[in-house]
Amino acid sequence: METMIGTxxxxxxxxxxxxxxxxxxQLLQIQSNQALYSLLGTTYGGxxxxxxxxxxxxxxxxVGSQAPPKSGITPVARGKAVGVQSVTVMATGSTSAQIGIANLPQTVTGTAQINGIGATSTLYATTSGPGATIPPGSGAVLSDSGAGPTSAAIYYTNPTPAVALPAVPLSDDSVKTVIGGTASFGGGQIGSAAPAPLEVKSTTSTTMSVVQPSLGLTYIICTNGYYPPKD
Known part of the structure; x- marks a missing residue:
């Protein structure tokens, strides 16, 4: 039985x-397949x-290329290829979190209280001017050093001497200062050795197959048969 061309x-x-x-x-030559070309044209390429x-x-x-009988079904034009074998599904989520003390690094803080701190300094001063070369004897008293308008007072019981005392330069090793007193520290700990986790936005994706259960067979088309008549 002869088969209709294009079957x-x-x-x-x-x-x-x-x-x-x-x-x-595959591409066929129009010249050698005019009957089939008149039915297919370039619907599938060429x-x-x-x-x-x-x-x-x-x-x-x-799938059928005619208009579907029910709504909600997308029509497929003749020769149009649709569909895929797999799709990528993406899921996006987000959350918010408030950062608190538990999220901070472990830290110790406090307040220092310092009481009774004082300093005692000892000065070692010498002079090479007149009146300083001979050690004083028993019953000796301090007096002016030198004579004339350039004399300087060595010692005065009056807090404000009539003549200003001369400046005496001191070396670093001639001054000794001792600081003493007590200090106390009180405070507490904040933060955590193991900080609390902080959630962030995340996006995940996966590829899923949408292929229906199928069996591979061979499709063939009739190129030499009788021409399909129209009513």
């Missing part, structure tokens, strides 16, 4: 018999001048 069928073998061709998107393409059904299923 597509599945077979369990992996080749196209005589008068048939594999539905693998330049429409010298070549046209056959449907490519490798890894695909067939």
């Amino acid at each position: 597509i069928m599945t077979v369990a073998f992996d080749y196209a018999p005589q008068g048939w061709a594999l539905c693998n998107g 330049d429409g001048k010298t070549t046209f393409a056959l449907p490519d059904l490798r890894g695909r299923t067939v």
Whole structure:
């Protein structure tokens, strides 16, 4: 029985018999397949001048191209390839957290109280001027050093001498200061040795297969048969 040109069928073998061709998107010459070209045109590819393409059904299923009878179903035009074998699903989440003392590094703080701190200084002063070369004897008294307008008072019981005392330079090792007293420290600890975790925004994705349970067979199309008549 002769088959109608353009008929597509599945077979369990992996080749196209005589008068048939594999539905693998291959290009055919228009000149040698004018009847089939008049039915397919360039719906499935080709330049429409010298070549046209056959449907490519490798890894695909067939759906009706007519308008669907129910709403909610997207119509598929003849020759249009739709669908994918896998999709990537992404999930995005977020949360907020308030940073508190538990999130801070472990730290010890406190207040120092210092009481009774004082300093005692001992000065060792010498002079090489007149009156300082001979050690005083028993019953000796301090008096002015030198004579004349340039004399200087060595010692006065009066807090404000009539003549200003001369400045005596001191070396670093001639002054000794001792500081004494008590200090106490009181305080507490803040933070944690193991800080509390802080949640942040995160995005995860995964690829899922959406292929229906299927079985691989071979699609072939009739290229040599009788021309389908129209009513």
